[in-house]
Amino acid sequence: xxxxxxSVIDGILVGAVYGLAAMGLTLIWGVMNVINLAHGAIIVIGxxxxxxxxxxxxxxxxxxxxxxxxxxxxxxxxLYWIAVHRVIGQAELMSLLSTFAVNMVLIGLGTAVWxxxxxxxxxxxxxxxxxxxxxxxxxxxAAIMAVVIAGxxxxxxxxxxxxxxxxxxxxxxEAAELTGIPTTQVLAMAFGLGVALAGVSGTLIATLxxxxxxxxxxxxxxxxxxxxxxxxxxxxxALLGGVALGLIEGLATPFMPVSWIPxxxxxxxxxxxxxxxxxxxxxxxx
Amino acid sequence: MWRRPFPWLIVVAALLFALxxxxxxxxxxxxxxxxxxxxxxxxxxxxxxxxxxxxxxxGNIVFFGLGGYICLYLxxxxxxxxxxxxxxxxxxxxxxxxxxxxxxxxxxGAFFALATIGVNQAVQQLVVNFEPWGGAxxxxxxxxxxxxxxxxxxxxxxxxxxxxxxxxxxMLLSYVIKNxxxxxxxxxxGQNEDAAAVLGVPTARYKALVYSASAFLPAxxxxxxxxxxxxxxxxxxxxxxxSIEAIVMLMLGGAGTILGPALGAVLYEExxxxxxxxxxxxxxxxxxxxxxxxxxxxxxxxxLLGWLHRLWPRTRGWLQ
Numbered sequence: 001x002x003x004x005x006x007s008v009i010d011g012i013l014v015g016a017v018y019g020l021a022a023m024g025l026t027l028i029w030g031v032m033n034v035i036n037l038a039h040g041a042i043i044v045i046g047x048x049x050x051x052x053x054x055x056x057x058x059x060x061x062x063x064x065x066x067x068x069x070x071x072x073x074x075x076x077x078x079l080y081w082i083a084v085h086r087v088i089g090q091a092e093l094m095s096l097l098s099t100f101a102v103n104m105v106l107i108g109l110g111t112a113v114w115x116x117x118x119x120x121x122x123x124x125x126x127x128x129x130x131x132x133x134x135x136x137x138x139x140x141x142a143a144i145m146a147v148v149i150a151g152x153x154x155x156x157x158x159x160x161x162x163x164x165x166x167x168x169x170x171x172x173x174e175a176a177e178l179t180g181i182p183t184t185q186v187l188a189m190a191f192g193l194g195v196a197l198a199g200v201s202g203t204l205i206a207t208l209x210x211x212x213x214x215x216x217x218x219x220x221x222x223x224x225x226x227x228x229x230x231x232x233x234x235x236x237x238a239l240l241g242g243v244a245l246g247l248i249e250g251l252a253t254p255f256m257p258v259s260w261i262p263x264x265x266x267x268x269x270x271x272x273x274x275x276x277x278x279x280x281x282x283x284x285x286x
Numbered sequence: 287m288w289r290r291p292f293p294w295l296i297v298v299a300a301l302l303f304a305l306x307x308x309x310x311x312x313x314x315x316x317x318x319x320x321x322x323x324x325x326x327x328x329x330x331x332x333x334x335x336x337x338x339x340x341x342x343x344x345g346n347i348v349f350f351g352l353g354g355y356i357c358l359y360l361x362x363x364x365x366x367x368x369x370x371x372x373x374x375x376x377x378x379x380x381x382x383x384x385x386x387x388x389x390x391x392x393x394x395g396a397f398f399a400l401a402t403i404g405v406n407q408a409v410q411q412l413v414v415n416f417e418p419w420g421g422a423x424x425x426x427x428x429x430x431x432x433x434x435x436x437x438x439x440x441x442x443x444x445x446x447x448x449x450x451x452x453x454x455x456x457m458l459l460s461y462v463i464k465n466x467x468x469x470x471x472x473x474x475x476g477q478n479e480d481a482a483a484v485l486g487v488p489t490a491r492y493k494a495l496v497y498s499a500s501a502f503l504p505a506x507x508x509x510x511x512x513x514x515x516x517x518x519x520x521x522x523x524x525x526x527x528x529s530i531e532a533i534v535m536l537m538l539g540g541a542g543t544i545l546g547p548a549l550g551a552v553l554y555e556e557x558x559x560x561x562x563x564x565x566x567x568x569x570x571x572x573x574x575x576x577x578x579x580x581x582x583x584x585x586x587x588x589x590l591l592g593w594l595h596r597l598w599p600r601t602r603g604w605l606q
Binding site: 029033035082083086087090091092093094096097098100101102103104105107108109111112217221224228257259260262263266267269270273274 | 570580
């Protein structure tokens with residue numbers, strides 16, 4: 001019995017990190033109506049930043065987290081100007097293709113540098129044992145950090161002037177522009193924030209599991225599932241959606257072969273999209 | 287329709303495609319043209335969805351893979367002739383698409399695009415776990431399967447000719463649809479779905495129909511292609527990357543035109559060949575394709591034909 005509880009708890013811990021990843025996706029989606037298909041590649045950047053920090057620079061693994069936030073933010077602003085700015089407000093196909101092109105370039109460069117072989121960064125943290133089950137310290141730390149970063153994002157969005165500007169632009173860009181908000185800068189900043197969140201979640205995931213240059217795809221799809229569960233453009237819903245996905249994975253693990261879990265996930269994804277296009281945890285009316 | 291020059295142009299091009307490698311007996315040329323033909327089939331059928339109806343289908347490759355699986359399963363387990371098996375595969379996949387399309391086509395824009403990724407991944411994972419279809423290892427053909435054609439060598443030529451036939455059929459399908467009431471309705475949906483519905487276009491039915499129509503020829507091509515390869519496995523059959531390469535091709539040539547996707551497919555295939563065989567560039571194939579796509583999307587969203595049409599408006603009439 002405790003075995004199931006243990007896998008559920010572990011699922012929730014990992015789910016918080018999925019939620020953080022999805023938050024990056026949903027923020028960009030909500031503010032500028034762009035689905036960032038480079039999301040997975042950015043998660044991979046976060047993973048390899050951890051690898052560089054630990055092995056090339058010899059620093060403590062958790063130094064990578066503030067480093068990734070700063071780097072991700074700047075990188076996101078650059079990406080915004082290269083790939084996103086010209087396609088905002090155009091047909092969806094354009095922004096999907098544009099961000100997908102960025103994804104191809106990043107994955108291509110990553111494959112050329114690191115090939116597609118697996119990497120692993122062992123992070124040693126004290127773990128907690130209960131009834132013979134061990135909860136690893138890295139999982140607990142990652143979940144706590146995910147929740148803290150999500151909280152900081154909430155404060156930024158709802159209790160600062162910058163956050164107010166972001167929300168105003170998300171609501172109605174023309175009206176925001178009329179009231180004197182520099183909407184282009186706000187969009188660039190929101191994109192930078194989204195990229196930073198995706199990158200940090202990648203760094204956290206890399207402290208938990210081994211990774212390759214191609215791991216991003218799986219986490220990108222998980223982010224989509226989470227976003228759909230939590231409601232599009234809803235950062236608080238994303239965290240809930242992430243925990244829900246982690247819970248499903250944790251609950252399913254003892255009962256079915258591992259190879260069936262993706263079937264359940266993607267089936268659930270398509271089902272939720274059709275049944276609840278605005279998300280299960282979304283409280284806004286159509 | 288045969289009074290216009292355009293369909294004849296397609297027939298002549300297909301004949302050249304089929305006969306030049308056959309009479310020169312050039313196997314290398316055949317293989318590269320075969321790949322181009324497959325790309326044309328994928329891109330021009332995808333164009334029905336993206337270019338005409340304005341719905342982004344990221345998981346278009348699921349038709350190709352499913353068609354391949356059904357065909358190879360029928361050939362190995364039931365000893366059905368491959369042409370019949372491919373036909374059954376095409377019809378079955380189209381029927382599934384019609385059923386499924388009525389569900390997921392309720393979604394609009396980006397939601398639909400995401401759902402198509404989900405469908406492809408779900409089907410892939412399902413097949414990985416589906417034992418009758420060989421699970422993760424897939425289905426292998428024995429050499430006996432090629433006996434009806436008088437040996438593997440002849441079978442390869444047959445498959446090539448049949449795939450060229452499907453390529454011509456794809457182009458003609460694009461042409462016929464574009465010049466029909468159905469096509470007009472689709473283009474109206476692509477421009478403004480609500481307005482189209484108000485003006486009496488049966489949007490739900492048209493969308494499901496075009497989704498199903500865009501599945502038929504790729505599914506048959508999948509059957510023939512994987513029969514030719516002699517093996518099918520989930521990774522190769524439901525490769526999301528290939529699906530997106532098809533989008534790059536049709537954007538390169540010009541979405542919504544008939545010749546554009548074919549032109550884009552051939553150009554992309556040539557470029558890929560050059561990149562893969564050049565020593566320093568082979569690692570950067572993906573990077574260069576990405577940069578190319580980025581440039582097209584940002585600066586020439588109409589693709590090659592759109593650009594030509596803008597440069598010389600007269601070409602609009604005959605270069606569709």
